[in-house]
Amino acid sequence: MINRKKIVAMLLAGGQGSRLAPLTNSTAKPVVPFGGRYRIIDFPLSNCVNSGIDTVGVLTQYQPLELNDYLGIGTPWDMDLRFGGLHVLPPYQAATGSDWFKGTANAIYQNIKFIKQYDPEYVLILSGDHIYKMDYAIMLDEHIKNQADCTLAVIDVPLEEASRFGIMNTDDKGRVLEFEEKPKHPKSTQASMGVYIFSTAALIHYLEEDEADPTSQNDFGKNIIPNMLRDGKRMYTHLFKGYWRDVGTLTSYWASNMDSLGDMPELWLNDPDWKIYYRHSFNHPQYVGEHADITHSVCGEGNEIDGKIDHSVVFNNIVLEEGAEIKDSVIISGCKIKKGAKVEYAILDSGVVIDEGAVVGGPKESGQLAVIGRNVHIGAGAVVKPGESVTEDREGV
């Protein structure tokens, strides 16, 4: 079929991600750097290409400049195609008015025309805030086998955490009986991953119905899925057993980054059969100097490292001078950490400069993550305490 697609993915990338502040102060959450060289959105996009899905609409809204730049026409993911490919879909003005995306369902509703261009049998709904490697083709096979109207990917979570998620209660064949958003007393441990496959006709029907309801919050979890359940539609779960993390908070973002470390990392990024594709920044290979000591870490390119790094995720173009130390931290691109400075249990956004002898954060045991915002300058000898979030330059002492 060269004039239609079997499946089209719609990736919700417009959320503000305020719990990731200050990392999301000036940029959208899907484009927040991750894992030494990626952006969060590389994971769902790479999952798409690796699953054989080559047509993706990316719905943008909040602070889209960097995201749009990053996506371009989808070249890094081989999605610059004659028919299909990656398309950025911002809110727009129409003859009958203009609107921001009011909710996740409304965002898709406003782009039904985009979906119809490809006349797909199925629509995959994704979000740009999870780190995972998943073959959507397996889920689609199940969806087809079940003759489902909607299939929801779920992951088994510990019972004590279940009340943080949307929980699916199913029969023994995986058919959804009940959906509870953040239940106080969860009846199951199957948490929705925010990954849905809809049969196109059902999706469009319920989006249109939802749009006509002025009291609706236009949200998949709150409206579309409950409405479909109400009508007895065929809704199934697809149990995913691989690595999946919601990186919605600074601590979960930090922890997921750390999962890529070690000799047998939970988040395996070196898999030649499931590459995570990304936009390259063309730096020279990292130089590791005479006084360097790097253990239990990943480290990007263009770096000049002469200090000590332990249990950390270090991005590109980092200068780490002799005697400087990084431990249990995420250091995003372009940071400079000068002689004798110490960074421990912290996240440094891009372009941060830490002058001689400054101390950022403290032992991980404190449980308090220190965060330094983009391009912030911490003066010589200054101290940033554990748990502090610094977005303005700090004078040296």
Next chain:
Amino acid sequence: MNMNALGFIFADSVDGALNELTEKRTLGAVPFGARYRVIDFLISNMVNAGIRNIGIATTGKYDSLMHHVRSGAPWDLDRKRSRLTFLPPYASFNGGGTYENRLEALQYHLQYLKNFSEEYVLISGCNYVANIDFEKVLEFHKESGARITALYRNSKIHRQQELTVMEYKIGEDGRILDHRNAEILDEVRPLSINAYLMKLDDLIEITERSMREGKHSFRRDLLFPMIESGEKVMGYEVPGAVLYMDDLATYLKNSLDLLNKDVRASLFHVDGFPILTNVKDSAPARYGDKAKVVNSLIADGTIIEGEVRNSIIFRGVRIGKDSVVENSVIMQESTIGDGVRLNYAVLDKNVIVQDCRMLSGYITHPFYMGVNEVI
């Protein structure tokens, strides 16, 4: 930034250098600097100067080069208005087969040269790695009013092989007065890097004439007679690091020179002059609990669990636990097992060194393992 010149690259070594490394690939495709191929530097230099059309002449063993350079996309050379063209040999009714000299290559690809309206042409071999501002070379060329500007480096030759490195005699005004084969070891001399700038029309005309006269050699039949007859042939000294590939020992030495901060600065840290290459979408380098890395260049996609000193580690290399790699170059996708010792080794692409092997060469005589070999 739009240099009105055509780029013409000779991807083969005319001088037969780097025997081991070019057994299965052409010189331009020799891996260098942990993530590059030698030709990346030259193509990047040309593109950084705004050269929009580049032809790459190559006679054989070019699959590795074609696989690497592909359509030229990493340099934005796969466009309507800028293009990279592979110029392999081809058979035709009036002969065919291949050629051995640069002038013959130009004769062979005369039709390609005639396609372009660029005023100048920059022709260069692939024997060196440098970050050259070709716009400055063009400025120099125009100001001097030279017919040909020949680029050179002030350097020593380290080892006299059968190959011929050309040495110039440069006058006070920068003019090339004489030439000879370099003979003196370990003394800094102006040595040719086989890169020349001239008018495209002039090159086409000279090439056509050389065909009529049955001449084949760029240097012997074209350059030297010009120098001798008093034509204005200027020498342009390439500033900064120029790493010239003579043989395997200089390859290792040049590679280890990248550990020198000034050399790295001169090649990689020139603002607005990036060195681009084909991308692999590798994961970042991963260091194990007992990793120890000192004074080394580490590419992406590597997994390091052992010790690395004074070495160049390419993309996708794995170094096992309790292994010690020193003064060595390990090319892409090679696997070093546990408890291995390597010193002064050049390991080509995709080799496997099994556990507990001890392999050593010397700086002047590196230990070499060929593509896909297993020890």
